[in-house]
Amino acid sequence: MNLVVKAHRPWVTRLIWVLAVIALLIAGWSAYDYGRYSAKFDSADARRAEESFIEIRDALSTEIETLREEKAVLKRAAQIEKKAYNELYTTLKALQSEILELKEELAFYRGIVSPRDASRGLRLQKFTFEENGNSRSYRYKVVLSQVLKNDRLARGNVQLLFEGLQKGQPVVLKLRDVTEKRINDLKYKFKYFQNIEGIVEIPIGFTASRIILRIFPRGRKQDMIEKTFNWPKTENSEDVGE
Secondary structure: OOOOOOOOOHHHHHHHHHHHHHHHHHHHHHHHHHHHHHHOOOHHHHHOOOHHHHHHHHHHHHHHHHHHHHHHHHHHHHHHHHHHHHHHHHHHHHHHHHEEEEEEHHHHHHHHOOOOOEEEOOOEEEEEEEEOOOOOOEEEEEEEEEOOOOOEEEEEEEEEEEEEEEEOOOEEEEEEOOOOOOOOOOOEOOOOOOEEEEEEEEEEEEEEEEEEEEEEEEOOOHHHHEEEEEOOOEEEEOOOOO
């Protein structure tokens, strides 16, 4: 019987396996690279494209930020301009109102000092009737005047009547029907002018249509003066000469 002695070298087997794995990896990479080449894929081009996209993204981000800042500036400027416009508009309205009031006062005093017709005597200079906080409360103002050439006192009564419908029927309410103190007539006594003011409360269920204003000079009831106004309406500088 012949014995054969073989050297045992395990590292050779490991080396062979390692070389086999490396060979497989090289073969796989070669196949992958060949595939990319065949598909005309270039990693350098891909990197350049990626860098280009990054540059575009950064540029767009910068532009967006710039636009946002510009928008904020314009918005603030618009707010300031709007505030300035509102303040200017309010001031203008106040000045216009003051000018109108001064013109009315000027016309009033001109009518007293140098009227167009000095013989007219007593005048209904102004009558206003407007809401006083709610739909049934109204404030009235009657302004009477006479020319300066008249040295005598003007005396008499002013009567206010309110025409309308109540329960479908025509009704005329007197001043005592719509005032808290049940005033009958408004008395006047003046040399140059006089303001007569008050508040009326319209009853529930009464639908007003007209206001009748009558002036009764003292001792001369035959010279009664009458004016009619639609509801509610303001009329200014109305002459009602004796």
